[in-house]
Amino acid sequence: MAKGRTKGGQGTPATVALTREGVAFTTHAYTHDPDAASYGEEAATVLGVPAERVFKTLLADVDGALTVAVVPVAxxxxxxxxxxxxxxxxAAMADPAAAERATGYVLGGISPLGQKRRHPTVVDASVLALETVYVSAGRRGLEIELAPADLIRLTDAVTAPVGRV
Structure with a gap:
């Protein structure tokens, strides 16, 4: 993977953060279908990537504190x-409007990277078995592929088995 940039010079806060840190990543753009039932499953299908490699970013309220969870879309x-x-x-799922305000992203495009404020972050432990992982780049129809170690380091995440099939 080369050090990535979003074509046209227009980056999202996530791609800007990765570029600033000198992290190797690749962006994958696709045309988002507004009728898609699941943003993450749509990305996996359109990009032809196993759903176990595409992770969704969710926000939860844990004892009154917003917490980011990154789990496989599968x-x-x-x-x-x-x-x-x-x-x-x-823990309970965060209010969608609160999640958008806290991250600076819209639902379906919330990236674990480049959020307005840093929140405690937990990445599902299954990520450790992968060479690369896909997460939202900060808008619907744009994914970032990067090494799990970089995702964990840049989000100050802990890994734990928080995803269930």
């Missing part, structure tokens, strides 16, 4: 496991 987020991973007791 599964679901285990809220109890997420709470335990950050030393919390209870």
């Amino acid at each position: 599964g679901r987020l285990d809220l109890k496991a997420l709470a335990a991973a950050v030393g919390g007791k209870r």
Whole structure:
């Protein structure tokens, strides 16, 4: 993978952050279908990538604090496991409007990278078995492919088994 740039010089906060850090990444653009039932599954299908390699970014409220969870689109987020991973007791999905305000991204385009504010982040442990992983680049129809170690390092994430099939 070469050090990436989004074509046309227009980057998202996620691609700008990766470029600033000198991280190797590749962007993958596709035409988003507004009728798609699942943004992540759509990306996996259109890009021809196994769903286990495409991760979705979700925000949850863990004991009153917004927490980012990054899990494969092939599964679901285990809220109890997420709470335990950050030393919390209870977790619930965050209000969508609160997630957009806190990250600076719109639903379906929330990237774990380049968010307005840093939040505790947990990446599903399955990422450790992958050479590269796909996450949202910060807008619908644009994915970033990068090494899991870079994703974990740049988000200050912990890894834990928080995704369930």
